[in-house]
Amino acid sequence: MAIEQTAITRATFDEVILPIYAPAEFIPVKGQGSRIWDQQGKEYVDFAGGIAVTALGHCHPALVNALKTQGETLWHISNVFTNEPALRLGRKLIEATFAERVVFMNSGTEANETAFKLARHYACVRHSPFKTKIIAFHNAFHGRSLFTVSVGGQPKYSDGFGPKPADIIHVPFNDIHAVKAGDG
Template sequence: MTYKNNHLITRDIFDKVILPVYAPAQFIPVKGKGSRVWDQDGEEYIDFAGGIAVNALGHCHPNLVKALHEQSEKLWHVSNVFTNEPALQLAKKLIDHTFADRVFFANSGAEANEAALKLARHYAIEKYSPYKTKIISFTHSFHGRTFFTVSVGGQAKYSDGFGPKPADIVHVPFNDLDAVKAIIDDHTCAVILEPVQGEGGLTCATPEFLTGVRALCDEFNALLIFDEVQCGMGRTGTLFTYEQYGVTPDILTSAKALGGGFPISAMLTTEAVSSVMHPGVHGTTYGGNPLACAVGCAAFDTINSDEVLAGIYAKRALFIAELEKINQQFDLFSQYKGKGLLLGAELNAKYQGKARDFLNTATQFKVMILNAGTSVLRFTPSLVISDQEIKEGMARFASAVKKVISAY
């Protein structure tokens, strides 16, 4: 595929018109198909980033394109003064395949987590006490960029500098059950965690930790919230990651891959927890948008299939085999992290803090990757990426690694 560079739109315009909170690559993608992307000059890239685990079916998957096109000619938006068929269809799919009885739709992971945290506090206040408001979260966690969610997230670099933070939020080390035991009490309304920490370095919760936290929540009448915004929707090999642990949360949040690239999120919970809510307590104008939900239905049906889910572990194994070839040549990685195609390669002591160097250089060799913190390279490709594309992309990445290492 070739494209003519539109000289009216260039990368330097970004620095003049966009709020300076991002530092995007120097090329501008203009077309994507499957696991390949083309820029303004027709240069082709292999996409191992997947829009940060969003494009779970790659770019322009035909099932999603068809759903969007068909819905675009029917109904775009009605707000939540009215309901719509795609929203009800998607809600039913989520309920039929999870622990949940009720769904709340929003537009981003942050909004889903905001709703989850508000629900947890409201539930505790209504059912127990106006003082049962403590939220326990974990260091290196990430739950979104609203002021509430960024304060609950366990990375102060994202929440500092904006004035007084929401109160009654406590952070303890991840996978440290004793730390949770030391802080949880009758004033705790919720414990929130990612079964696999996404932005925090792709650390997986241990089975003992999740089982123990579930038991503590039950003991102290606190709700357990699983943030599966990044690790859910097939990313780790099952529809949702909690299934692999045999631990069921009270509330679960989903976004990113839920729409396969179209903005949508969902908060899932039980009938008992949802019973404290009534019209007007929470809401959103765009949540449950017919366009988003129609695409979400198509994404859900495609991802939640034996064909897609059964191939994820094999693709992870191939990624690691290719990474290990690079490691044997350059002595770069200390361990592989995450689950399924939420894959991290941690840099060894010599290259700690240098993850961004590898990411930036990779784009020069036409492969798109991510970092998770400063010392973990993150790969979140399409769940249906071909083996050939994995091998080809890894060959390009090997060239990038060689260039970075030669500079040290």
Template structure:
């Protein structure tokens, strides 16, 4: 007899690497979610910036149903039409000439780091393998990507780490200069650090890093897994800086909720690769790419992209109203609807308390470290849903402050 499906069952049968909320979502539409007890929540978390078009977008459902009756999977032994169509869209609207599809941000970053080392060791010399990364960065959970990421708590305890990876302070050009040399393979960064507190790169910093990479024949890799695909108000965040990377990774919102990722690069860099050097079983599968095509077309529209800043302004306006009353926020971070609210020092290390209280008042939010609350809602969330959700969130803040 099947066990009752409950939150307690999670603690019994799932590997204990997560600590999910006490309710179980069972259905969603737009920016609203309902749990097993038919309680309604406003979703400001967006699946950690994945559900860029909310839940169960009608056009995505239609596309998925149509593709599900055609072709699901053929492997990389064959290509397929949806994969080629999505690759064309990405190339047409970015700097890229070549695309590699995978299934997650970590896989896209793994491919990017492998490509960078393969390229520089083939093109220049076999010791050009140093990767420069930044404290508080996050690039995935494979052993290579978690080692490149700048948070040791995620990579410690698993034995010897991949070598020749250097971590330095973010937005500090002098620190980059101090470690950059002829052995440098790549500089890897998020234009807006996602898990690291929603710190945005400064234009001066990115311009300087680009120049240093050019000087030392190193590649500039932008991890736009979280900040890409319309999240900050442009298709990709690099387009706001007028800085062109050599490699870019994209995932999360790329499939509107369906797992897919992509690594983008140029013809020159990709020329070192050949059949068998890298691969993936599911990457570029027809189901994911068909949904990705539809999500891409909706997100990459003036209506959606231009609406991001308008929605951010509404969020910040309502956060300011809450702050006037409760004095909990120090500053607002990030770009567009990758929005962070840093807590005042008196509330440091209590971000999770706010998350827990928010769920009690039926609103879903995130944190980005212990001191920053994170909001990554649907890019097309309605003004009504924002206001209703923030009204609920205000009650959660009041509970934490008065606890």
């Protein structure tokens, strides 16, 4: 017995997804490079090229092949194990940057949260356990965890969750005097 498929439309998003985001009214179903196509075949230019940490465009043959090869070889194995591609990439990143070691995260939120925690840890251990202040800009975006939305300085993302992490000072963007004063 075949199961009848109901049409998927933008209204489906409003019915089944929490209203945290407000996506476009059309639904992309195909992409190539910087172009995407909707359910009716209308072509658009995706000026974001994807999103955030994956702004590489859509379906580049070299990337598709690399993903396919890895997916057919070894799937996600968590941090209980390591794998050769991750170690090769880690080595390349170290050779190309100032870093002595690297850590891989699942998202920009995790990467930013780790950077904030490492900065605070370093300051506490190296200078004082009370040296925890983070100076950040108003209206920034660093992710969706409580710590990262608190650092981002956009109340629409950080309010309504109870107490926020302490010692985050927000200053206007491009205001060096406010940064130096560090008091918001």
